[in-house]
Amino acid sequence: GENVEQHPSTLSVQEGDSAVIKCTYSDSASNYFPWYKQELGKGPQLIIDIRSNVGEKKDQRIAVTLNKTAKHFSLHITETQPEDSAVYFCAANGDQFYFGTGTSLTVIP
């Protein structure tokens, strides 16, 4: 099966700075890579995704990049705000979804 690794496990940034979270995957057959934001006591919320035929995707302050050769993908959040504080999960979709272990992001006002 797939193995998804996510780094870092915790990340603190000053408001307005950028945050980068990185994930690697093992199964070259995986073709869809979503990112989820999870706030305390809530289910994961899909924030952005990227498909294997695309190298980069951007949505306002959030961007995701994919390097299929190296089997890694990254989430970039620019101009961070306190409401960005949450746990972020990457996932890779092969025959099923495999999630990373999460990154707890804290944005310091």
Next chain:
Amino acid sequence: DTGVSQDPRHKITKRGQNVTFRCDPISEHNRLYWYRQTLGQGPEFLTYFQNEAQLEKSRLLSDRFSAERPKGSFSTLEIQRTEQGDSAMYLCASSLALGTYNEQFFGPGTRLTVL
């Protein structure tokens, strides 16, 4: 609210008791997934349905766990003879699987505590 809903949101039970959770997916979605999430970890896949057919079950899903989706709409997850190790957040997700890609939308989860 037209998102995925789960009931109950919290469940406290004693070891050895049976519990049942319900998930109502987004109405036009044909796939429904169950995941388990423990503290500090990402969601772990348990099982999924396409319409009423259960297509895959994880090895994590012991014989004490059973899931149904009788009419291809809502689903139930039952845990028999609960153990303390079953304490976790149980998440349901749904998707409209039309092709290769598979956007899943999650519900708020049911937090189970086994005493």
